[in-house]
Amino acid sequence: MxxxxxxxxxxxxxxxxxxxxxxxxxxxxxxxxxxxxxxxxxxxxxxxxxxxxxxxxxSYMGGKSxxxxxxxxxxxxxxxxxxxxxxxxxxxxxxxxxxxxxxxxxxxxxxxxxxxxxxxxxxxxxxxxxxxxxxxxxxxxxxxxxxxxxxxxxxxxxxxxxxxxxxxxxxxxxxxxxxxxxxxxxxxxxxxxxxxxxxxxxxxxxxxxxxxxxxxxxxxxxxxxxxxxxxxxxxxxxxSYLPSNNLSDPPYIPPRDDPERRCPELEQIVPVDPHKPYDVRQVITSIVDDGRFFEIHELWAENMVVGFARLDGFVVGLVANQPMVLAGTIDIKASIKATHFIRICDAYHIPVITLQDVPGFLPGTSQEYGGIIRNGARLIYAYSEATVPKLMLILRKSYGGAYCVMSSKGLRGDLLYAWPNAELAVMGAAGAVNILFRNEVKTAPDPQARGAELVSEYQEKFNNPYVAAARGLIDDVIEPRDSRRVLIRALHVTLSKRDRHIPRKHGISPM
Known part of the structure; x- marks a missing residue:
């Protein structure tokens, strides 16, 4: 032997x-x-x-082994x-x-x-x-x-x-x-x-x-x-964030972080002024367990941030606009990046949490010629198709088509929340006034003062979360410091949504 x-x-x-x-x-x-x-x-x-x-x-090589x-x-x-x-x-x-x-x-x-x-x-x-x-x-x-x-x-x-x-x-x-x-x-x-x-x-x-x-x-x-x-x-x-297969749960880790922890720092991280940038990663790390965020595609399409984290021990996928880059607008690359990530989350039963602060899609001939319509449509399809829990929190701006495509109620978003300073509208107040009241502003004795007055009125009547809440398009307006515990409670109630009887939902095609 x-x-x-x-x-x-x-x-x-x-x-x-x-x-x-x-x-x-x-x-x-x-x-x-x-x-x-x-x-x-x-x-x-x-x-x-x-x-x-x-x-x-x-044998072709003359016996050389x-x-x-x-x-x-x-x-x-x-x-x-x-x-x-x-x-x-x-x-x-x-x-x-x-x-x-x-x-x-x-x-x-x-x-x-x-x-x-x-x-x-x-x-x-x-x-x-x-x-x-x-x-x-x-x-x-x-x-x-x-x-x-x-x-x-x-x-x-x-x-x-x-x-x-x-x-x-x-x-x-x-x-x-x-x-x-x-x-x-x-x-x-x-x-x-x-x-x-x-x-x-x-x-x-x-x-x-x-x-x-x-x-x-x-x-x-x-x-x-x-x-x-x-x-x-x-x-x-x-x-450590992925399940073994599409019929298994992602790995659960018992949390050390308090699910009822409040996040008062969020009120300082995000400026009320919609023109001032901030790093959305700071919002993410404030909300998730132990501040641990595993970012994906960190160096590409930086106006959109995606990655994995945990809430109360459960794995979640984060999709967030990044105001530090291109003001958080959605362009072709950002659409592709978010679409691919959402489909991965959906295939492997990972809930998707969207943090929205978006002024719209990036304009310009390069975007139109490059197919922003086609790629934006793919983002819509990914959100609509996903059957995992879909939660959304509007941090500040939510304008136009960009509001529609990112986990809105129309795309079967499960639970949607907004901060009290959030602006939900077809466009910003200044742009809306310029279109709706252009002649009135021009003919006013003091056009600048009248324009500012109309902008203020428009913001009060339309550019706030309470109009959307009154129509059921968002589920609640919350204080920023309550974001973590509200999202955790929403996650717990929606986790039972998943259909476990489908052996394979779809493949994950290249981006």
Whole structure:
């Protein structure tokens, strides 16, 4: 028996690689695939599968052998006490390139995760398709894409880009729920050399598809980290907010924060003057449990803030206008960002809380030509389609179509509240007076005084939350300091709304 055990140990040692492989990764500022697995999973819980798989192309290469495992580690283990499946590409084996058996290992792990209702995490570090295997490698990518689509909206899928990810390989991350990137990773369909030869553009890898570009310019990356360690810690934190699958509840954590806690600081954070900006993140951290807010897409479409937090221990998704950027107006990017996030929340039974302070949609030819109508409509559809609890709090401005599209009663919002200084109207008082009373103001003995008088009258009669409350369009007007406890009470009463009899509501299509 010892002979057989010794052989097994030798094979697994061969599959694990050599100290030189470790050194080569560390020189590039990256961890090895095994080190990444060790950081992602709870210590001692990871179980590898298909350790001894070998490449199919070996005979084409004159008998030259490759390391066992075919350049990817797959398996399952515990992350904060819950089962998770993962695949970690190994850049020390043929650059982590994807061949037939490499793809088969990944697809097998994905389908196991789907069968057992567990999240799947892909750690990407690959030079792309394995040229030696020709079309077999392309077929492998297609099978991975198909598995991504089948699992979409059923189990959380996270892609972590920790090195190169180019060509067809980018579409698997593009089909998953969330993408993490490090500052020394990159993603692009065609590399700088092809761009130069075809488009006559000189561009570096970083400027074409680096982590910072995708986090701030394209919006492809939801999270940016400085290195592998920070990135994998963020992955673990995100998983703590997501359920294992679409039939499970998000993880509940017994709260330490008092559900009846009042928030008097909110009355200082938000200026009454609608023209003065403030950071809506301060409002969020004041209201949620322990001030912990896990923001998503922090660097992209910054006029809209989205992310996860907890209220009385329950996971909630926050969608909020950001007055610090573009006055909180909704543009194309903000519409896309909020739409994708709302659909994720709806797929995984996470209540959506909307904090509204919005003067309207961003005007201009660039927005119209870029399809603000189409993308604004997608935001409407996401809110209307969502069956999870939908709560809304109007902090200050709520004008025009922007009021309609963000969790209004017309879109089946469950419970809606407003602060006493909130302004709900088709437009601001000054704009309304300019349209309705233009001639009266022009012909008045003192046009400026008459205009100010009419603005004041309009605000008193129409631009306040009490008109909307009188018509049942909001459920109550509350003091800012009561926001936390009112939202928690509303959350408790609406949590029973969810329909648990639908095995799959919808996939989560790319943004």
């Amino acid at each position: 010892q002979e057989y055990i010794d052989k097994l140990r030798a094979l697994k040692a061969e599959a694990a690689g050599s100290p030189k492989d470790v050194e080569s990764q560390h020189k590039r500022g990256r961890l090895t695939a095994q080190e990444r697995i060790d950081l992602l999973f709870d210590p001692g819980t990871f179980n590898q599968i298909d350790t001894l798989v070998t490449p199919r192309y070996e 490759s390391r066992l495992g075919d350049g990817v580690i797959t398996g399952f283990g515990m992350v904060q006490g819950r089962q998770v499946f993962a695949a970690a590409q190994d850049a020390t084996v043929m650059g982590g390139s994807l061949g037939e058996m490499h793809a088969n290992k990944i697809v097998k792990a994905m389908r196991m995760a789907l069968s057992y209702g567990c999240p799947f995490v892909a750690l990407n570090d690959s030079g792309g398709a394995r040229i030696q295997e020709g079309v077999d490698s392309l077929g492998g990518y297609a099978r991975i894409f198909d598995a991504n689509c089948e699992a979409s909206g059923v189990i959380p899928q996270l892609s972590v880009i920790l090195g190169p990810c180019a060509g067809g390989a980018v579409y698997s991350p593009g089909l998953t729920d969330f993408i993490f990137m490090t500052e020394n990773s990159y993603m692009f369909i065609t590399g700088p050399e092809v761009v130069k030869s075809v488009m006559q553009e000189n561009v570096s890898q970083e400027d074409l598809g680096g982590g910072r570009i995708h986090a701030s310019e394209s919006g492809v990356a939801h999270f940016l980290a400085s290195d592998d360690r920070e990135c994998l810690l963020k992955v673990r934190e995100l998983l």
